[in-house]
Amino acid sequence: MNTEHITAETQIPLLVDSPVVFHIGWMRTGTTFLQGVFQQQENIQLTLKNRFFSYNPYYSLGQEHYHTLVEGNDQHQITVDSDENYAMGRFKTHLREKNQQRYNYKAELNFVYHDIPEMLSRMKEMSPNAKIFGVIRKQSDWFESVYKHDVYHFGLDKTFEKFYLSNLGQAYRNAADYSRIITSFQQAFGKENVKILLFEDFIQDQQKFVKNLSDFLEVDILVGEKKSLKKNASTSGLFTHFHRMANTLAEPDPRRPERKVYQTLRKALYRLDSVAAKCGWKLPGQAISTAMQQRISSDFAASNEKLIKVIGNEASLKKYQYIK
Secondary structure, eight states, X not given: OOOOOOOOOSOOOXXXXXXXXXXXOOTTSSHHHHHHHHHTOTTEEEEESOOTTTOHHHHXXXXXXXXXXXXXXXXXXXXXXXXXXXXXXXXXXXXXHHHOBTTBOTTTTTTEEEOHHHHHHXXXXXXXXXXXXXXXXXXXXXXXXXXXXXXHHHOOOSOHHHHHHSHHHHHHHHHTOHHHHHHHHHHHHOGGGEEEEEHHHHHHOHHHHHHHHHHHHTSOOOOOOGGGSOOOOOOOHHHHHHHHHHHHTOOOOTTSTHHHXXXXXXHHHHHHHHHHHHHTOOOOOOSSOHHHHHHHHHHTHHHHHHHHHHHOOHHXXXXXXXXX
8 A cells, every 4th residue: 555654753842732632532522522512611622533643644744733733712621632543543644635536435444554553653752641531332333333434425326235345344443443543542542531421321311421420521511502512414224325335326526527417416315315314214224234233243242342451330331242
């Protein structure tokens, strides 16, 4: 795989003067909601998905550039750097810039390079005393959500089975090996400075979930009106199938007239899916089969057993069926 060399030679000074917290993801675990909560806090200054640690041209600009990426707040107590790609170790490359076209996954994921150790090295160098927190989700549910998201937003045209076994699926399988990734962060920043929460707890009681996070960060976090907080919507298995079928017909060349036909069809499906959700229609169909759900659970069974030692919380891990 062709990638740019990711080791920066420039010595980078420390980050902003307030305590730094890295929100590492994972994607599809309430990250958008939490980012909205952080934006509402007077005691938190925030930087979102700045790609600073994953894109050499940005990283080499150093501390001054990083300051420009943080939303200024004179009353802040901490700085939260939130990017779900941290859990992926996802690096942007020049190859991606040249090859990527919106709504076109035909090129697979050859333009994205994954390297957790290099990203950790950069984060540790610039903020050695940082705190880390992330949210994980039972892998079978997480994969279904990720798959729907990529079909819906990025034109993925594979069945779930082919997606799971593809290069793209491998990148997500690496990210779903929670115990390995969490252990890497704990070794870099200290186990006491890494907090992992469960998405299932977030679904059950958002206020309690936020209170748990607030205690770890040692700042008060107030959740405002839910109407003002953005959340990424999910889509049904049936509409995921419709979107995927449309994606198989996609014309990737934006210069061809067929491209506009494809984009029009996608917009129509977006609207129809939104109407169905607002009307509360119970739509049939699953995005992934029961057999694939069982396979995913089996694939991560050994890794999830390690979570007991890595993050504790054995009762909840059993309750939500991460482990038996």
